[in-house]
Amino acid sequence: MIKLNLLEETRFEKLPVTVFENPKSASINVAHRIANIIRKKQAENTFAVLGLATGVTPIAVYNELVRLHKEEGLSFKNVITFNLDEYYPMLPNASQSYVTFMNENLFDHIDIEKENIHIPDGTLPLEDIPDFCLNYEKKIAELGGLDIQILGIGRTGHIGFNEPGSAPNSGTRLVTLDDLTRRDAAKDFGGKSFVPTKAITMGIGTIFKAKEIILMAWSRKKASIIKKAVEGKISGKVPATYLQLSNNVEFILDQPAASELTRFDTPWQVKDCVWTDELIHKAVIWLANHLQKPVLKLTEDDYNNNGMAQLATEKGPVYNINIHIFNKLQHTITGWPGGKPNADDSQRPERAEPSQKRVIIFSPHPDDDVISMGGTFIRLVDQKHDVHVAYQTSGNTAVWDDDALRFIEFNVDFTEKMGMDSAKLKEMYQNMRLFIDQKKPNQVDTSEIQTIKGLIRKGEAIAAARYCGLEDDHIHFQSLPFYESGKTKKNPVTDLDIELTMKLLQKIQPHQVFAAGDFEDPHGTHIVCFNIILEALKRLRKTESWVQDCWLWMYRGAWHEFETHEIEMAVPISPQELERKKHAIFKHQSQKDRAVFPGDDAREFWQRAEDRNRETAQAYDDLGLSEYEAMEAFVRWKFED
Template sequence: MSRLNLLEETRYEKLPVSVYSDEQTASVDVAKRIASLIISKQEQGKQAVLGLATGATPVKVYKELIRLHKEEGLSFKNVVTFNLDEYYPMKPDADQSYVRFMNENLFSHIDIAPENINIPNGELAREDIEDFCLKYEQKISGFGGIDLQLLGIGRTGHIGFNEPGSAPNSGTRLVTLDDLTRRDASRDFGGVANVPTKAITMGIGTIFKAKEIILMAWNEKKASIVKKAVEGELSSDVPATFLQLSPNVEFILDQDAALSLTRFDTPWLVKDCQWNDTTVTKAVIWLAKELNKPILKLTEDNYNNHGMAQLATERGPVYNINIQIFNKLQHTITGWPGGKPNADDSQRPERAQPAQKRVVIFSPHPDDDVISMGGTFIRLADQGHEVHVAYQTSGNTAVWDDDVLRFMEFNIDFAESRSEGASDLRATYNEMRDFISRKLPNQTDPEEIRTVKKLIRKGEAIAGARFAGLSDDRIHFQDLPFYDRGKFQKNVSYEDDIIQTMELLQQVKPHQIFAAGDFADPHGTHKVCFNIIVEAMVRLRATESWTQDCWLWMYRGAWHEFETHEIEMAVPLSPQEVERKRLAIFKHQSQKDLPVFPGDDSREFWVRAEARTQETARAYDQLGLAEYEAMEAFVKWKF
């Protein structure tokens, strides 16, 4: 690509951005740049001063630096490091401590001198913090400033822990954490209530003085905030936008984190496109939403005035394009998610035959099935298909400790009423209560407590599936081993999870599989569970003929829906079906009112689910299609 074309394509971007195919490739490249700096400084007899970040983003960079040290002899003896931040208060040996993080992910594996490591002190007395912060700044200056500063970006737009409202000239200081930042950290602390409300962080002004700044972001979860930081106006509401003022900054992204940038999201605004069915669909839907007009009312002027003149010229007249996209969307709508028997299926998302299909609905957690596709679940059962549901994990981490005691007290009372073994139960109960009373944030529960939590979720899942119309022999509580194993091991094998999934699929031999297609968090349970299903199917497809007729439909969780142009099957729900879905969700009582891990949406799951499906229906209605109460959306996985 010529420099002129590149400048045109990136004209919305207010700072340099490099996009890599994946996180691993980008991380290796960043590590090589750090290594080059270290070696250059060594040759000059100088120290290399690095500003380092924590969290999931830089882990693979550190892993590559360790490899370079152990396999290629890269020495860190001339390296001085300053970490961005630390929670306050925080003991250095706590599981969530950034001291511990840096030791485990970098420092303990290289030859850096301990006296050259600098991390904000989370154990200080409150009255000593201001003096510590001043000396931290002075120490950085004493080394001539930071040569290269690594950054991640939080979903509030924070860099370091500089939350919205931070001043562009701010220095190292004590800050209050944003609620979203604390919710994002809640899994590391065993619940948002355990996340510290304060942190010590380098300021934006401190970061800005670095001779080179590299901000890294991976996966689709960061795409929207990356767009604001790169293309948005300068604003203290998004502190990362202040990096636009630096002549020494570069954003390093993987493809998913770059998805919302104009050159990838709406490329027709910046360059001539290679139009295909996907980009045409996306562009026409975008134009209709941009102008708040039904698709069939879009005009040639609308196309010409919004970067789509090329499309109008190549594929026009535009009314024909409008009809084509309208019909395409119309054909995604079906009241028969298992296929309509004895019907022409050439324009339908699912096959007519066989009329009664065998279906497996995989649910990563014990409530994802009814939250995300409860209406379709009920519809499939009502229409006579052989529906199975498989709960992939126990979900035991998402049960309140109080519920464990309440269920144990019920069992003790029941046993006493029948004079059956209450003393043994009471002894176990007392041990549980003692543990819970002194439990540390995110401390792993003993087996007895994990078992009770698992049984609570299992009972709720069975109740929800029964309500949807399933008999007990079609309800499978897999309790895949990786879920609990991950609490004790960093490197987890998924082989037994894959084999267990293969055995279930071989037992049912489904025509349809429904699975959670949430990929925004590549390390999350949904992504792991989906990968297990796909690997199981890939292996089975090599030998089992029934797999060639098995379709895999992806649904989304309660937070984000597929974009309208992505949807391949939309199942409309009546008001009565919306209510039935709500009642199925209510069976999961341990997740009602306030779940342990609410994410970035404080609403109850049933409220989120209804709002999401209503938004999908509204999007179709605004494009000029039929108006429905709600819609559940699906995308077909291509093997």
Template sequence: MARLNFLEETRFEKIPVSVYENKHIASKMVAKRIAEVILKRQANGSNTILGLATGSTPVQVYDELIRLHKEEGLSFKKVITFNLDEYFPMDPSSKQSYVHFMNEVFFDHIDIPKENINIPDGTLDREKIIEFCLAYENKIENLGGLDLQILGIGRTGHVGFNEPGSAPNSGTRLVTLDDLTRQDASRDFGGKGNVPTKAITMGIGTIFKAKDIILMAWNTKKAAIVMKAVEGEISGEVPASFLQLAENIEFVIDTDAASELTRFNTPWLVKDCNWNEFLIKKAVIWLSNAVKKPILKLTDEDYNNHGMAQLATEYGPAYNINIKIFNQLQHTITGWPGGKPNAIDSQRPERAEPSVKTSLIFSPHPDDDVVSMGGTFIRLVDQGHNVHVAYQTSGNTSVWDTDVLRYVEFTIDFYKSIGVAPEKFEKIYCEMSSFIKNKKPNETDPVEVQNVKAFIRKSEAIAAARYAGLQENQIHFMALPFYDRGKKMKNPVTERDIELTIQLLQKLKPHQIFAAGDFADPHGTHLVCFHIILKAMEKLRKTEKWAQSAWLWMYRGAWQEFETYEVEMAVPLSPQEVERKKDAIFQHQSQKDHPVFPGDDEREFWVRAQERNKKTAENYHKLGLANYEAMEAFVRWKF
């Protein structure tokens, strides 16, 4: 019976999918599978032929294999590897090359013979590529084929570098990279313009020949494409969907990457649910959008016709459910993000007391505060709260090199204008100019250049915070060490980052804390900064009474937005407040027009913020609530 129930849950899934709590557990399971293949082949006196992937997805698999080698004696002497792909052209000594990547994260730490390692050659003359690709295919075939191929999946649905439009029988070849793929790689190359436009990749047909295939995916960034690959139609537009035709395929994913699969996203469509308040709220909002009716107009028939008969039977009639969810949504809306003084707050998202709160806004980069919650920021100040903003990093990687020269040129001219000899600055300027002229993709800037970039962003952050109404003593630049350390180290966060955060929290003792819960940023900085805040608060809550009663609100906006069913506080903005927020964002001149790392959203940050805020308001209105100009959304973190 349990097996039948599981088959019913997964009936939309056309590929076997194993879902693990997190990527750490999943990676260990994949590493175990690889080790079992190696040991079985060794016992037979045979070589193991492995197909390997690059990128962030398999890194922890490689970490676990290294541990198995060093601690449990797993040998790779009889393992022959074939990597999926390599950029073209690409020097193998470049930090962006997959040769460098594989050596750094795996090969240099195990006992595999160098002659057993095969990676596409990014240095070939163009006319020799076809010959090389045929030889690559033949070598795999002559060795008996791949025993196991591990894959990641790109947001275009690519496996290897088989981009949309690839044929299911394609072999190893030269391909042109999709623009989104290049955008995703831009951080490693110091900007999309430095990312190669082509690559050599194994084909889908080559991958299909492997005896076993494991595709891995982690985090919510991959959720949408995983759903398309697993549940969608087979299409060249999503190359990973061709894996539905394979008999030896398994997707190994974490709960975040699984979040859009039907059994997790809309479980009422495939099984009886254990209904709780959160799931009921999500389901009713989904139903309202599905039938295009305001919540209060939903009927029992709507519930029955859309897989929610169980909910209507257990908690109905429909109108009773509708009114409860409508009221819940209505109570998330507040014009008083710091709490309304002298008001009954049982139905409001924030507490009324104390009437004047100390509010601390953490901003991972120097513009996240105004981009994501600029309207609420200004509202808190206008309503008399003691607002502080803390910029956790300098954000100096997101400034164009040309801006550095422009600002130093300004400084030289300024010193000349007031009669101060600028010879020292001119010497530094010449050194900077020479470095920038000869700079390699993603090469680390000298300290002087890093500092100028940091000063540019600092001055912009001060201007924006001042525009929002803060004084100098309410603006804090934390310069958490992990940010610069992370350019050289794999795991840069240390106790020092947490201690600096604790010191600021103890100094201010905030009643409410706002932090970026927008983990889709391409830098990864938001997630790191959030975890540092959590670790700091976990320590403080053990001994500090104020910390035990402090509330932590997460904001989004720069890279994504909360779903309506997730929102616990929605702050409506008038047309005038939308303009004030936009003006605050405009203070960040270095991020206007064309930021260094825009992610896959090419719109300017102020446009993204404005349109996302308007969309949030529209979503509320479609559900039958008031029609506001815009809304900023927040979710409270439960310690």
């Protein structure tokens, strides 16, 4: 845990914030605080009244409470709970209901009395909701209020389902969900169109009455909204900022969620720093962007007036600092992502030798390779490297039902046209039509439909890889077992996923591995796939010498991009190459126009790729480097020996 030692370090923060190394340690801390309240109330022979939240954020808290109950005898007999919210309409036994969530993650595993559980009712007639909400408030008040309220935070800044525009004195009520909230929930419902448009939620005024309020947030995805909630002005546009008015609130964060707070993001603005080369690199690029000046035009006054006087004094003169950072940026740029043969590679991001490298591009979904690094993919093939691509999952959950029907309809017509027996195919087609007509949101597809959707994406991936110049024997489909559940929620990773990856790596023995380092995809598949590659390489490093000379490069692009100061290899893409990259992406027809899981970016994937690659090039241009049409960016993963 990071302690707050100096008030100066947190002067931008308008409420108490505690930062933990990871979500697990933070969650255990919160769970024990809840347990202490329960035990204290037991000693006083009275009820502990808990306000509970749902979603991914509090799951580890509930896991620890269950452990405390089973292993340390913590009883919940004296506990009364009130949940923050529930979708409307929503059946209590639906897989997406918060009744189901709470039962599966907490209530079914502890000794709480069922009559002491209160969750908003998603089955009520509309006309009965106002009375229900008044009674919900009344029950809380009669019990003396909530002893503690646990909160998460949505990317709109909502707490509970109090979306932007909510009043600070609002009570329990029916609300309309923000479009971004519904997009974020789409993965749980099998698409945004199935997400309810309304919910019943406790109000901000209700939350404020709690004796203690803890808001928890994990991951880089929450960093931007956390900065607004903690350091921003109080505004109805970000409802969580109202918590700045409470004397009983604390934000509990992991390090990625806290990463955009001033004391972590730009620490030179609040304290003296230990000026490592990495921090100097980040600070100088920040200063240039902040002042909209090229690096080589930054002056001593620029440093002194923007919190960087210490850097100027310790490492100056500033022009020497500027030249050093400019050269570092320049050395990241290369048109030879596999290394330039017969060249001095001491200042290049990749080794010159061997001049022809064996390369594996791992792609979590069947289109991440061309979306994120299609230009570099094509360049590596054009420069005669031995390039392989490995598609880690089938991506079959991201195909529309009508696309699956269209492909089977083609096969029915084709077999009839060719005079082949199509009776079994027609029967399968009718069964598919019947299933799809009755399909519930997020329902698992039949095995036949899963197979067809997987084959659609496989065919598209083959077409794209061939377009990039690969022969079929260099295109690998891993179908890692963790993914092939047919569900949005995937199975846990097992040794089999890692062993399959090790086997492919052993077969090719690559000098370069490219892997998705973009962990913002809606399902979290990217980080799971990356960790499988990482574990496979770590295990192989213990026994096989070739792995010591294998470099792991991370790419981004489909969902997020590297910050300029993070980039270690920037590959310029010409206008013609950018056009070729777009055509490779176009081969993935099922993902064009309207993808099943587009995230919160309305652009098609080819548009995102084109725009982000141009933005990366523009970022280099703004800093005073050469002007390119577009760039793809990479960061090298450093193994700890």
